[in-house]
Amino acid sequence: MKITVTVNGRKIQEDAACDLLLIDFLRAHGCLSVKRGCETSNCGLCTVMLDGRPVLSCSVLAVRADGRRVETLEGLQEEAEEFGAFIADQGAEQCGFCNPGLMMNAIALFRENPEPEEEEIKEYLAGNLCRCSGYEGQLRGIQAYLAWKKGVRS
Template sequence: MEIKFWLNGKLIKDDVEPDTVLLEYVRSKGCMSVKRGCETANCGLCTVWVDNKPVLSCATLAVQVNNKKVTTLEGVQDRARDFGTFLAKEGAEQCGYCSPGFIMNVLAMEDELENPTEREIKEYLAGNLCRCTGYQGQLRAIKKYLARNKEA
């Protein structure tokens, strides 16, 4: 099938098999931030944005993004780097394998929710699994990052 979509702002036109998973497709295009985790849509490692909304690319077919805008961590590097410094300062960055999907969701939450409560933060990020941290450092980093951006 022929698809046309924007990947990190670049127009892509390609022929894909109907069963090609978006995770595999974007990785084949050099977006290595998109990680394979559970392959059951439960861990959040494969999160990308489709039309600025987070989706799990392991559960999305490439043909489903036809005429849409797909953003990976490579497309939001400056914002990701900025938030990443907050993660590091809070000791929430350990192995880093889950970080790309987690960061994509944090940035989407920042765009979507105004002044989220701790409960709203936890609910928004409930699908992001991390085997290294206890989540407390991540939560502290998010709160400090959002507070700093609110002041700006």
């Protein structure tokens, strides 16, 4: 089936097999931040924005993205760069494997709710498997980033 997907602002048209997963489509087009982890929709490593909403690309067929807009971490560098320093500052970047998925969900959270409560942050982190840190560093990094943003806006 011929599909047209806008990936990080670039229109891609190609034939796609009906069973091609979005993760494979994106990686074939150079989006290497989209990682394969559990392949059961449980770890969050493959999170991308589909029309501005976070989805797990390992559980979405590429044909379902036809006519839609997909953003990966490669396309969100400006948003991610600022926030990433706060995660690193908290020592939550140990191996870094989970960071792209975590950052995609954090960006979705910031867009949806610029001033989330701690429980809301934890809800967004819940879908991201991190084998190194125990999530406390990520939570502290997000809270520090939000406090900094609030100070910048004042």
